[in-house]
Amino acid sequence: MQTETCDVAIIGAGPSGAIAASILADKGWHVKVFERQHFPRFSIGESLLPHCAEFIAEAGLMDAIEAAGFQYKDGAAFTMDGEYEDIYFPDKSTPGPGTIFQVQRDRFDKVLIDGTAAKGVEVSFGETVVSFSSESELADHAELIVKDEAGEERAIRSRFVIDGSGFGRVLPRLLDLETPSDQTKRRSCFKHVTDNIDHPDFDRNKILITVHPDDPQVWLWLIPLSNGLSSIGVVGKDEVIKQAGECPESRLDHYVRTSGLMGDVMANAVEARPANEIVGFSANVKNLYGDKYVLLGNAAEFLDPVFSSGVTIATKSASLAAKLIDEQLKGHSVDWENDFAVELKRGVEAFRACVNAWYDGLLQRLIFMDNRSEDMTRYFTAILAGYAWDESNPIVKDPKRFFRLMDALTKEDA
Numbered sequence: 001m002q003t004e005t006c007d008v009a010i011i012g013a014g015p016s017g018a019i020a021a022s023i024l025a026d027k028g029w030h031v032k033v034f035e036r037q038h039f040p041r042f043s044i045g046e047s048l049l050p051h052c053a054e055f056i057a058e059a060g061l062m063d064a065i066e067a068a069g070f071q072y073k074d075g076a077a078f079t080m081d082g083e084y085e086d087i088y089f090p091d092k093s094t095p096g097p098g099t100i101f102q103v104q105r106d107r108f109d110k111v112l113i114d115g116t117a118a119k120g121v122e123v124s125f126g127e128t129v130v131s132f133s134s135e136s137e138l139a140d141h142a143e144l145i146v147k148d149e150a151g152e153e154r155a156i157r158s159r160f161v162i163d164g165s166g167f168g169r170v171l172p173r174l175l176d177l178e179t180p181s182d183q184t185k186r187r188s189c190f191k192h193v194t195d196n197i198d199h200p201d202f203d204r205n206k207i208l209i210t211v212h213p214d215d216p217q218v219w220l221w222l223i224p225l226s227n228g229l230s231s232i233g234v235v236g237k238d239e240v241i242k243q244a245g246e247c248p249e250s251r252l253d254h255y256v257r258t259s260g261l262m263g264d265v266m267a268n269a270v271e272a273r274p275a276n277e278i279v280g281f282s283a284n285v286k287n288l289y290g291d292k293y294v295l296l297g298n299a300a301e302f303l304d305p306v307f308s309s310g311v312t313i314a315t316k317s318a319s320l321a322a323k324l325i326d327e328q329l330k331g332h333s334v335d336w337e338n339d340f341a342v343e344l345k346r347g348v349e350a351f352r353a354c355v356n357a358w359y360d361g362l363l364q365r366l367i368f369m370d371n372r373s374e375d376m377t378r379y380f381t382a383i384l385a386g387y388a389w390d391e392s393n394p395i396v397k398d399p400k401r402f403f404r405l406m407d408a409l410t411k412e413d414a
């Protein structure tokens with residue numbers, strides 16, 4: 001079998017793989033990326049959060065993203081039972097970028113990986129990683145087996161392997177690292193439309209999240225994109241969404257039609273990309289790292305799409321891991337537990353508390369509360385803008401305590 005060597009081999013060319021590859025290339029390492037699909041390819045996950053702009057900039061890719069003409073984004077709007085509340089990201093409590101973009105992921109992911117390849121990273125498309133060993137015939141090198149579309153296999157020996165394979169979850173499956181998620185099994189149906197929006201109250205610079213009037217556990221997204229397109233989708237318990245129609249299209253249509261403002265805004269929409277669906281997307285793993293490997297983004301854990309945290313967590317994990325890999329390859333000792341796993345989980349736990357509070361109904365009460373304090377709005381806005389690692393924010397410092405206090409407060413308000 002043909003063999004190749006490099007310093008770092010990366011599985012997957014999504015945002016986590018591209019950001020890690022780019023940062024490592026800037027530090028002078030020989031990096032190869034293996035991607036089983038051909039880009040541009042569709043991916044869900046189109047609403048970005050401002051915090052991820054910091055990791056895109058760290059990877060030296062922000063100019064390319066800014067030049068790509070994506071829809072500007074400065075916040076998020078929520079509707080429930082005829083009420084409307086919008087959150088303006090620059091009002092957040094944490095310093096850092098307050099705006100970002102809503103993106104067609106096929107184009108966004110391609111801009112990131114093309115910018116990475118331009119730095120000399122070798123990116124191979126149509127190549128699927130099929131096996132991993134933390135040892136190889138070359139001392140101190142792990143080994144991946146990669147299969148091309150003709151079925152030809154070759155061995156890649158590298159000093160470190162990054163799994164950025166997203167829902168492919170390559171190393172969790174190969175190394176038996178998967179563990180059940182604590183999230184309920186949910187189903188999401190989504191499509192792209194030419195939106196033809198002429199509703200006077202609609203703000204294209206914000207995503208619109210709608211709580212369904214018949215079931216607060218069901219919510220819909222409307223993400224305005226550039227070129228007159230929008231992404232729309234519904235999320236709810238698997239068994240509930242399944243009963244709403246025969247196919248993804250009819251399930252989604254049912255919820256859009258019956259969702260008040262969202263139905264009005266979508267009145268003239270024309271399908272631009274057929275509906276699709278994804279079921280049971282929440283996932284978790286036993287370990288985030290091990291001998292010569294680390295898991296990034298969705299290859300590690302995925303909670304829920306409600307706060308658009310996926311790409312932010314993916315790019316944060318890439319930034320943390322790339323710095324540690326650089327140190328390790330230079331021969332310095334590295335504390336993967338504290339400087340990667342504990343650090344990453346701090347933000348993930350803040351998002352988890354918010355996701356749980358959303359489905360409990362508490363966060364919905366908080367969003368639509370009449371006399372919310374300015375501080376509370378700033379803290380909450382910071383999380384919605386992706387700043388889930390800032391311990392000066394009480395939601396990050398002690399999420400359970402914060403939501404216990406909020407529970408009492410919102411009940412008093414009611």
Ligand SMILES: Cc1cc2nc3c(=O)[nH]c(=O)nc-3n(C[C@H](O)[C@H](O)[C@H](O)COP(=O)(O)OP(=O)(O)OC[C@H]3O[C@@H](n4cnc5c(N)ncnc54)[C@H](O)[C@@H]3O)c2cc1C
Nearest residue numbers: 012014015016036045047129165166168297298305310311
């Ligand atoms: C319904 C839904 C809505 C979402 N909405 C949002 C949102 O609005 N905002 C947000 O930030 N996030 C959202 N997400 C999450 C978002 O999609 C992911 O968090 C994000 O794409 C993760 O990036 P990644 O780089 O880890 O993985 P991915 O973007 O999935 O990239 C992984 C890449 O690895 C490749 N790969 C897989 N297996 C192999 C293999 N064996 N060999 C080689 N390559 C392989 C894949 O082809 C893919 O290109 C949503 C998720 C769901 C389910």
